[in-house]
Amino acid sequence: MKILVYTSSSCPYCRKTKDFLKKHGVKFKEINISKYPSAAKELRGKTGQTGVPVTLTGNHKIVGFNEEKLRRILKIKRKNIE
């Protein structure tokens, strides 16, 4: 399942989302709206969102850093102690 993560350069929650996915070995494609402003327009048109991070996969949209939703949708299991 393809995973797109819309980010911007100085967004703390974007970094948190990317770090979380990397920590759990989840491959994703990052689209940085600071580098590609047209992507902001595209994301806004597609989802109505005007904030990052936004993670898109299949029919799912995860707004912000939402660990529980990321775990549920991407099937990331919780270890005893992380």
Add this chain to the structure above:
Amino acid sequence: MIFTLRKEKEREYTHHDAAVIGAGPAGLTAAIYLGRAKIDTVIFEKIAPGGLIASTDWIENYPGFPDGTSGEKLSELMEDQAIRFGARIEAIEIIGVDLNSDPIEIKTNGGAYTAYAIIIASGTSPRRLNVPGEEELIGKGISFCATCDAPFFEGEDIIVVGAGNSGIQESLYLSKFAKSIKVVEFLDHPTAEKILLDRIKEFDKIELLLYHEVKRFLGEGKLTGVEVEDRESKKKKVIDVKGAFIYVGLVPNTGFLNDAVDMDPEGFIKTGPKLSTSKEGAFAAGDVRTTSLRQVATAIGDGALAAHGVREYLEER
């Protein structure tokens, strides 16, 4: 059996001599000083190192950078410096602390920790206006972070709420994207530094709207306008905008403390001369404590002072 082992594991505590809650400028400075003193320290950070400065466009009043620096760059440098002196940054959130236990118990969403001393440097979060429409339209036109979300408002009319330093500084950044910016200020005068106010005069697209109060945000699923009231005439009007950035102050991140230390009426932590709190072994530094100025420069001083306080405390223990 597996269940029993898991419960046993959950009861394990990881111990450090000192723990720093928050990896903003205050927390990272404390970590640098504690690291150089060879005090075994862990830092907890729930979002990402740097704190609020990581999402600040430009910082010009922090010495050592004569041309200014981006907040993102400055926070990276501070993080690198803390790591160089052995800082161990755990990307986990604090759920609660027991300041009456010895050592102090720290509950996190990644297990339990103990430490002989802690520095609370958990910083602040943007204050909300708490007016109708705000909650529903966050991320759908309303933002608290210009450097994160500005590209969404290329060529749009927007408002910035608050004419303090943050509101004006971020308006300057937003002017690279937005078609027009109205800065709505509750008071009858802006409170930003004069140098910033002089700078916005150079931008025709930035307009100050003083002595006006935001009453509500309008729009179904996306922001379409903001209703403001002239505080003198009491007349209301709607400003048509697609974006609103809110900079109306800060609230302390102290929920995890459950009022365990003395705080002022706004919830900021009261500290003594060495930045000790009302509980032994607990210190506070940076924006989270009661102070008259919240800047990178003051947070840095706080971090150093609190680390020194921890060092003395541990030596006397």
